[in-house]
Amino acid sequence: MGHRLTSGEKTLRTTGGSFATSGIMDLDPRVRIVVAVVFAVVVVALSDLAALVCAVAMSALLLPLSGLPVRRTLKRMAGMDGFILFMLVLLPFTVPGTPMFTLFGMAASWQGLWQAVEIALTANAVILALMCLAGSMEPVTLGHGLLALRVPERLVQLLMFTIRYIETLREEYTRLRAAMKIRGFRPGTNWHTYRSFGYLVGMMLVRALERSERVLGAMKCRGFTGRFVLLQDFRTTRQDWLFVAAMVAGVLVLIGIEVRHAFA
Structure with missing residues (x-):
């Protein structure tokens, strides 16, 4: 085919x-x-x-x-x-x-x-x-x-997951920034701004970890064994x-x- x-x-x-x-x-x-x-x-x-x-x-x-x-x-x-x-x-x-x-x-x-x-x-x-x-x-x-070109499978999986979830992380960042603006946050050159952005990055990492665990569970429920089947x-x-x-x-x-x- x-x-x-x-x-x-x-x-x-x-x-x-x-x-x-x-x-x-x-x-x-x-x-x-x-x-x-x-x-x-x-x-x-x-x-x-x-x-x-x-x-x-x-x-x-x-x-x-x-x-x-x-x-x-x-x-x-x-x-x-x-x-x-x-x-x-x-x-x-x-x-x-x-x-x-x-x-x-x-x-x-x-x-x-x-x-x-x-x-x-x-x-x-x-x-x-x-x-x-x-x-x-x-x-x-x-x-x-x-x-098909014999590129290591792990590397290909990492590439595909990265492409898939870059947009997801961007959406998560957008939601967190919108929440900060609603609470009156205005960035500046002060320690409060630096701490706020540090919390923002930390929250993104935490939510990314939680989402990855949910995605892994969903993939296992669908029979994922670590290999993508070529259709x-x-x-x-x-x-x-x-x-x-x-x-x-x-x-x-x-x-x-x-x-x-x-x-x-």
Whole structure:
């Protein structure tokens, strides 16, 4: 039996917009995981700006095939860029080299600027590719794919439970913060605020432990023995091999550009 889309994937496919039948969601999850890992490893090893720009272009080409909402995905990428922006701004002032300009007695170097651009391109190429190839999968499908690739079962279970209960913990945090606001709590720079947030973290841990015990009991009542039963078999098709061939060709082009730069 070949891989069939889960209900979550069908929903994502519908909300993400129509795309060709050769879309990424129709591919074998194992193929998507392996291609994502290989692409990320190769891109991280690149240092030539031309190769990194091509890597970003390859990741961008995957976006319309992934079924992900383009606007929401780009907003997430912008959030990631904002997280590393501060480091990238400071990098030209901390890397020695040929000075571009001086600001408050500190010289900004061209070498630092190129390193900042290199880091930004690498991060955007890798994160966007991972979001398109692996991030568009249902967590259960991702876990089954990892198990099929012989990833340790305990690690896969930890990943799946983490994905499942991150949102649950966020909801618990939201309820506790709302309760604090109703009681008139206003955060500030004082010991009362520090103690209150300490109590908040402690209460979240206690409630998380209680919830985990309830979940474990419910799973045991349903016959859980520590192993997830795979309800589907994965099978590679001609479409999967065509996608692998295209991605391998793209990766070889990136390596060729990098090697040409190294021996230039």
